[in-house]
Amino acid sequence: MVDLIRQAEEGDHARIVDSIGTWWSDSRSPAAARELALLVPRLFLQHFGSTSFVVERDSRFLGFLVGFLSYDRPDDAYIHFVGVDPAQRRGGVARRLYKAFFDMVRQEGRSRVECITSPANTGSIAFHRRMGFELVPGDKEIDGVPVHSDYDAQGHDRVCFVREL
Ligand SMILES: CC(C)(COP(=O)(O)OP(=O)(O)OC[C@H]1O[C@@H](n2cnc3c(N)ncnc32)[C@H](O)[C@@H]1OP(=O)(O)O)[C@@H](O)C(=O)NCCC(=O)NCCS
Numbered sequence: 225m226v227d228l229i230r231q232a233e234e235g236d237h238a239r240i241v242d243s244i245g246t247w248w249s250d251s252r253s254p255a256a257a258r259e260l261a262l263l264v265p266r267l268f269l270q271h272f273g274s275t276s277f278v279v280e281r282d283s284r285f286l287g288f289l290v291g292f293l294s295y296d297r298p299d300d301a302y303i304h305f306v307g308v309d310p311a312q313r314r315g316g317v318a319r320r321l322y323k324a325f326f327d328m329v330r331q332e333g334r335s336r337v338e339c340i341t342s343p344a345n346t347g348s349i350a351f352h353r354r355m356g357f358e359l360v361p362g363d364k365e366i367d368g369v370p371v372h373s374d375y376d377a378q379g380h381d382r383v384c385f386v387r388e389l
Contacts, residue, residue, distance in 0.1 A: 226281075228280045230277065230278060231273060232269055232273045232276035232277060232290070233273045234270050236269055236278055237268075237269040240285075240290075243285050243288070243307060244307060245258050245261055247307055247309055247310055248260055250310065268304065272291070272292040275291050275325070276291055276292075277289045279320060279321060286309050286312045286317050287307060287308035287309060288307060289305070289318075289322070289324075289325055290303075290306070291304055291325050293332055293334060299334055300334060300336045300338060301325070301329040301334045301337050301338075303325065303338075303339040318351060318355075329389060337386070339357070339384075340375070342380075342383070343369060343381050349369060356387050357385035357387045359383060359384070359385060360386055362384070371383055372384055
């Protein structure tokens with residue numbers, strides 16, 4: 225039973241949407257989980273499949289990472305969305321996805337990776353710290369974590385991460 229990590233493709237879109245709807249159902253209502261899946265519209269797989277990755281075991285999805293190389297910032301790459309099957313968490317799946325992404329970013333001559341999360345997502349904050357990300361100073365702190373107020377919209381604060389490669 226060997227896990228396969230590969231670049232994503234458009235045909236993965238439906239499974240990613242299904243995975244988000246299933247994997248987040250413990251923390252959200254089914255409707256809210258489906259709404260979350262709209263953060264990964266098909267266009268990401270159409271245009272950024274080769275900079276995104278999936279991990280499979282026996283053709284079953286274990287996790288995925290959706291990322292891209294910045295068009296406007298020539299040194300930068302961005303991780304837009306990452307998710308791991310709750311039954312597989314803390315087993316190194318996301319670490320493998322991030323390593324594949326970092327390797328690709330380096331090969332493409334980029335030197336910095338950025339991403340964001342919500343202040344309530346303490347697991348994501350801990351994970352990104354373990355993965356070597358620094359927290360970008362914000363305009364306030366919540367439980368010692370720097371937060372950027374109204375980052376995406378009013379009331380949608382974010383924690384911003386950056387990792388130099
Ligand atoms: C965050 C997430 C992607 C981590 O995936 P994972 O496969 O469990 O992570 P890994 O097993 O590869 O962990 C890598 C390191 O981070 C640490 N880590 C992972 N999740 C953690 C958590 N919730 N709390 C503390 N540390 C954590 C691991 O201990 C590991 O450290 P180590 O290798 O030094 O022991 C996963 O929990 C997830 O899908 N969460 C829901 C979606 C989400 O929050 N996405 C990020 C939004 S930006």
